[in-house]
Amino acid sequence: MEKSYDHLFKILFIGDSGVGKLDLLMLLLGEDFNDNLMTRIGIDFKVKTVDIDEKKIKLQIWDTAGQERFKNVTTSYFKGAHGVVLVYDVTDKKSFENIYTWMTEIENKAPENIHIILVGNKCDMEDARQVSPEEGQELADKYNINFVETSTKDFSSFEDTFFHMVKEIKAIIENTYHAASSNPSISLSNPKGTKAAKTTKSCC
Template identity: 45%
Template structure:
């Protein structure tokens, strides 16, 4: 059977318990919203295929438990992630303040090349807002991340945020391939020049031998 995608990327969702990571993931992968689900235990994941600029990308999205007791388990997944989505709840200021701690963990355990975005979830609950959009944007800018406010309930910006981090990973992958091919071209050019020089040296030595 022919492969149904061109690339497979791993994304990781991080944030405190209750910020809506699982609801976001289900909305994105299954177009469903269930606010009554139980908290994630350890790690769960779902898959979805996206088409970006004519390229089919399969994303494996890991949904991690936010509780402290599971973090030893979830940190094992940091190194394998190519994209990370930090999530806080706009109605829960502590979840926003804890983003710095989640970022610190990623900087310690994840790859230096991992792509990251910041998401403020539950934007549909505006009357209960405790974190302004400006505060979220400033925090994202401080760490060099793009920023989205989303709502798993209304589906606002859900597809856009997941697609954007996938695009960042794909762009980074293409840069790596281009750099690899560039290095390979440089290497082949060097080998070709050395072979030509070697042939010229052999011809000159041969001519000298004949002259004697």
Template identity: 40%
Template sequence: MGDESYNFVFKVVLIGESGVGKSNLLSRFTKNEFNHDSRTTIGVEFSTRTVQLDTFTIKAQIWDTAGLERYRAITSAYYRGAVGAMLVYDITKHLTYESVERWLKELYDHADPHILVMLVGNKSDLETLRTVPTVEAKEFAEKKGLLFMETSALDSTNVEAAFQEVLTGSYYVALVLHTFVYKTLDNSMPCESLLFFCVHLSAVHLLCDVCVHDVNISVTPSDPQEGGQSRGDPRVNQCRDPVQCYWNG
């Protein structure tokens, strides 16, 4: 596939402290490579990879920069135009996790308010050296409305899944924000996709009423009295837990 054979370019930024493995996550996803002698990134670099989402080809442009304070002057330009962000910490170094709040503030200060963010605990291959419990990080992510995943750039664990989830979520957010749904999907959409819309829109602080206004969707919690079964419009597939989707049109 040629470099110009794509429908959209999605910029995703990697942020977090120096040494957490951002550059190797970039290399693993875009080139399937790992550099054991990886040096601290100076300035900014990016790599690209094309992925297929629904009927569209997305050119993923993954940006990486150093986490050192002296390079933070490039912040505004670095975040400009990003639709997704992966906030990376090292599961073996608690200090890198403690800095997540600061990085999150910087991200929201400079990035688009609709940016989709995933908290990434990297170096999961070093389980015996872990200092950041998975449960603690996951609860933090849920509290802040972030996606969450633990990865290992060394052995490839969850690297593909993490990037794919960020890109897919960003894609659906873009569809809603630009009201592409009716045009591209001809008024019909699998209910699991509607669920993905609303769950992840909530995750980036776009309340589900955005879905209602722009896409004519409403979402309510699944009723445990009904055994957790979700309901959906009979014209589309059944919704899945933990929410119920209702097509209002």
């Protein structure tokens, strides 16, 4: 059967449980935000197809509860991934400190040069904030990755950054295939992207 899309990208949502990964994912899928969503248990993925530059991009978006017991299965979870959305809660310092652990998982188990966005979620809750935007940016600079703060009440900054990442992945993939078509010695088996230029946006 003829494919109904031009590219298939695997995107991972990673971070501690309770930081709002599922809420952000649902908003990307166009589903209503629900303050009463229960924390997910297990690993699952959802599919969204978008049009970018006259190409149909099928996004396979994977979500995990972020609980410690699931780190034993992250090798298969990371396999073939093109991008990572790494989320912490700006009102929960521990979830920010655990970004270092998640980055170690990514560096050890994800494809080389995978695209990464560091997301500080719940930035609308200023009275409860424990992590400043400057701390988030400093950490993103340390790893040379994108950074954005957002909230599920107003997530336009995150949405823009997310789809910028998708466009960057698309450009890398298409450039790799174009180069390979001109040079048969270049392998097409698993073209990999590079980290996008750092982007900083405020949410509120």
